[in-house]
Amino acid sequence: MYTRMVRPALYRLGGGDAEVAHEWTLRWMARMPAPVARVLARSTGRLGPDLERTVFGVRFPGPVGLAAGMDKNGVALPAWRALGFGFAEVGTVTAHPQPGNERPRLFRLPASDAIVNRMGFNNAGSAALAERLRRYGALGYPLGISIGKSKVTPLDRAVEDYVTSLRRLYAFGDYFAVNVSSPNTPGLRSLQDAGVLRELLAALRHETEVLATSATIPKPVLVKIAPDLTDQELEELLQVCTDERVAGLIATNTTVGRDGVAPAEQGLAAEPGGLSGRPLTALSHRIVRRVHDRTAGELPVIGVGGVLDPDDAVRLVDAGASLVQLYTGLVVRGPGLVRRTNTALARARVAA
Numbered sequence: 001m002y003t004r005m006v007r008p009a010l011y012r013l014g015g016g017d018a019e020v021a022h023e024w025t026l027r028w029m030a031r032m033p034a035p036v037a038r039v040l041a042r043s044t045g046r047l048g049p050d051l052e053r054t055v056f057g058v059r060f061p062g063p064v065g066l067a068a069g070m071d072k073n074g075v076a077l078p079a080w081r082a083l084g085f086g087f088a089e090v091g092t093v094t095a096h097p098q099p100g101n102e103r104p105r106l107f108r109l110p111a112s113d114a115i116v117n118r119m120g121f122n123n124a125g126s127a128a129l130a131e132r133l134r135r136y137g138a139l140g141y142p143l144g145i146s147i148g149k150s151k152v153t154p155l156d157r158a159v160e161d162y163v164t165s166l167r168r169l170y171a172f173g174d175y176f177a178v179n180v181s182s183p184n185t186p187g188l189r190s191l192q193d194a195g196v197l198r199e200l201l202a203a204l205r206h207e208t209e210v211l212a213t214s215a216t217i218p219k220p221v222l223v224k225i226a227p228d229l230t231d232q233e234l235e236e237l238l239q240v241c242t243d244e245r246v247a248g249l250i251a252t253n254t255t256v257g258r259d260g261v262a263p264a265e266q267g268l269a270a271e272p273g274g275l276s277g278r279p280l281t282a283l284s285h286r287i288v289r290r291v292h293d294r295t296a297g298e299l300p301v302i303g304v305g306g307v308l309d310p311d312d313a314v315r316l317v318d319a320g321a322s323l324v325q326l327y328t329g330l331v332v333r334g335p336g337l338v339r340r341t342n343t344a345l346a347r348a349r350v351a352a
């Protein structure tokens, strides 16, 4: 139904402009009345006890989450749970609101089951997100909050920028994702370099310790990494993450590579930006396995990248992921992918 009827209509919106379809979908999701969302969450989006996971101290009702970037400003949070997501990650937000890059900046590659984007952290800012989350009150499922660096902030002031957002949003997140891996903010990925990353993570850890009340433990901070790191870079990054006691990794963000794109779509793939979807499946899988092996499974990983079919998620979990996230799969395969992935992961667990 989605691929035969809904998707063709969505892809025609705005004369084929992918961002118009995205905005339309988000508006529609945001308008879902709360009682409808609650009924759906208990029916099609139902999550049984076999799907529950406790990872880095947080209890997740289901292992499939919405990846960062889809709902940057957190406008449709009850609706994601209704589709069967066990958690959602909002953001990436920045300390300063910013418009992102010029449009067009989002491109669908249908023959490759892929997307190229160079959105550039278009978002209303961390203060606006805090205000919206305050109005929601309790969401009933875990919320991750992804934070990044504002474009106007120079790299040598990046730490302050991240700390400002963490401080504003601390009360509302169940975990925080430090985004140092988007290819669309100049210089951002250099924050994955060991020296700078150590400084950033130490500052964020200190902040969580200050913000935690005497009765609670500091909330988990995770690092989202690129799939393009060399083995040596990954090795150094893991050392820093272990030293700075991060709660886990999110692997991976989009790739700057273009392998796996269909020949007919090489032109579109030449657009600058990050590539997601099917061409990322093998890359994210490889990084998840490597992190799992190098840390002997001690560092929890949220696996993301190229989950287009339930089996992709099962393989990511086999490679060592404790939870998985979707973005491009939701666009290409539709919302039914969430439920099918939940079913496959529940079955795989019983079989294991």
Ligand SMILES: Cc1cc2nc3c(=O)[nH]c(=O)nc-3n(C[C@H](O)[C@H](O)[C@H](O)COP(=O)(O)O)c2cc1C
Residues within 6 Å of the ligand: 067, 068, 069, 070, 072, 091, 092, 106, 115, 117, 119, 121, 146, 179, 182, 224, 252, 253, 254, 276, 277, 278, 280, 304, 305, 306, 307, 325, 326, 327, 328, 329
């Ligand atoms: C249009 C678009 C915007 C994205 N924005 C963000 C973002 O703001 N922050 C982030 O951490 N990841 C962002 N991502 C990356 C996704 O969260 C995910 O890591 C990546 O797309 C790989 O997963 P997928 O193959 O399921 O899409 C974005 C991806 C897309 C396609």
